[in-house]
Amino acid sequence: MKKLLLLLCLSLLPAGVFAEPPPVFDVDREFYPYYPSLIKYEKSGAEFTPPEVCAECHAKQYEEWTGSIHALAFKDPVYQGELNLAVQAVGHEISRQCEGCHSPAGVVTGEIKGPGLKGLSPMALAGVSCDVCHSIVGTTHWQTPTHEPQNGSFIIRPGVDTPEGPQLRKMGPVAVSDDCGMGFHECDQSSLHLQADLCAGCHQVYHYDKHFPLEATYLEWKHGAYAQKTILCQDCHMVDLETFKRVADEFKKPERHEYRHYFNGANYLLYYLAAGAATKAGDEALAANIMKKYEMAVGRLQSAADLEVTPVYNNGQLGEVKVRVKNIRAGHNLPTSLTNIRQLWLEITATDEKGQVIMTSGAVDDNGQLPExxxxxxxxxxxxDFHFAVDPWVITAFSRHDTIPPKGHKEVYYGINAGTSPVVKLDVKLRYRQADQKVAEKLLANVPEDIDLNATYGLTEVPPLPVVDLVAKQVSFQTRE
Structure with a gap:
């Protein structure tokens, strides 16, 4: 009876009583004037400070930052090739989304107007420099179209206007001392610099129009074991290799003196290219600096995962092998970032007692391609259109998303037919490269005209992309249980 009365009352309501549903992703373009970059700029007479000026008082931190992924973020030729293709396909508006994180100061000052490096100031070319991170005063993660961190959703303010003139003010995680800034700038203690939210805005990349998460590194961390244990981005990426491994294993934060401005991750390819450019320019000290970061990046990858290989017997006969791939130290998924571009795969070769190959999978061919x-x-x-796509300005969903969460694992089964051999030997590798060979060739072939790959990097053609073996194991199993 009550249900009948309710239906009767609803039928008597006037037409149009229900409001139109709001858009799923509502964009306030007045609030975000640099959209699709979501940077907020609190402009004053205080200008941004180039990193070379910071180096005069912070030489150690400058040396650590030099040659880092943050320092190379805008000059990266792979990024510039992708940016150039995006602008050609969609227009300049898309480029602001990318530039807002790769050179925030260059975007908010209006200096960067598209792909390329020509005519830009050292501050714009410095990418994610000292003054970028230490001028962040807040975030707008709740106000974004998805109400999640994305596309540079931070507030940046290099200083303030005072009756005496512009005053530089820099944010940092430690208590302010009397001599902080030594008269060049004022200091403010910032709790944000002790949170992963500081990094979140640029390590969450969403489609410029459809707001699909192309990269979700922050959310992978937030929904994983490390966030539960209060181990933050800074605790793993602002320390050396051995400290990183200890933090990941013990869930114990680094000591204050162990933090560094390396910002080291898995992008060994950029280090490889930058070290080559430094060598070609005759700057051996810079090349050595960058190669140390390259070795650290490779070491991180080789510390991140592990393999377990076990036999599966059916009616007493070996029928399969199970390979468990474990993410043992990455605080986010493995791989992360542009997961449709990154390649993490298993290469496996099985041989019989005579050394004859009876099964193989995952071997890179002479053209740098992986078998199907x-x-x-x-x-x-x-x-x-729900068809396969690789370009980030096209992708609005994943048809397959198969990455390994923090402290998690994925299992793969391989069928084995050993014939009459009493034993099977297995060579199993977990391998990684930052892109498919053809994708890398396409991006580097489309760098802006003012970037000369031969003059800068000594590249006349794209070499085979370097592959890192995260884990390699050799095991043997009896074919009869």
Whole structure:
């Protein structure tokens, strides 16, 4: 009876009583004047400070930052090739989304107007420099179209206007001392610099229009074991390799003196290119600096994962092998970032007692390509038409998302037919490279005209992309249980 009365009352309501549903992703373009970059700029007479000026008082931190991924973020030729293709495909508006994180100061000052390096100031070319991070005063993560961190959703303010003139003010995590800034700038203690939210805005990349998360590194961390244990981005990426491994294993924060401005991650390819450029320019000290970061990046990758290989017997006969791939130290998914571009895969070769190959999968061919049966741990993108897509300005969803969460694992089974051999030997590798060979060739072939790959990097063609073996194991199993 009550249900009948309710239906009767609803039928008597006037037409149009229900409001139109709001858009799923509401964009306030007045609030975000640099959209699709979501930077907020609190402008004053205080200008940004180039990192070379910071080096005069902070030489150690400058040396650590020099040659880092943050320092190379805007000059990265792979990034510039991607940016150039995006502008050609969609227009300049898309480039602001990328530039807002790769050179925030260059965007908010209006200096950067598209791909390329020509005519830009040292401050714009410095990418994610000292003054970028230490001028962040807040975030707007709740106000974004998805109400999540994305596309540079931070507030940046290099200083303030005072009756005496512009005053530089820098944010940092430690208590302010009397001599902080030594008269050049004022200091403010910032709790934000002790939170992962500081990093979140640029390590969450969403589609410029459809707001799909192309990269979700922050959310992978937030929804994983490390966030539960209060181990932050800074605790793993602002320390050396051995400290990183200890933090990941013990869930114990670094000591204050152990933090560094390396910002080291898995992008060994950029270090490799930058070290080559420094060598070609005759700057051996810089090349050595960058190669140390390259070795640290490779070491991180080789510390991040592990493999377990076990036999599976059916009616007493070896029928399969199970390979468990474990993410043992990465605080986010493995791989992370542009997971539709990154390639993490298993290469496996099985031989019988005579050394004859009876099964193989995942071997890179002479053209740098992986066979179709390769077991990849990454993502496949698709566009609005639900067809496969690789370009970030096209991808609005994943048709497959197969990455490994923090402290998690994925399992792969391989069928084995050993014939009459009493034993099977297995060579199993977990391998990583930052892109498919053809993708890398496409991006580097489309760098802006003012970037000369031969003059800067000594590249006349794209070499085979370096592959890092995260884990390699050799095991043997009896074919009869």
């Amino acid at each position: 049966n390769t077991r990849l741990f990454n993502s496949d993108g698709m566009g609005d």
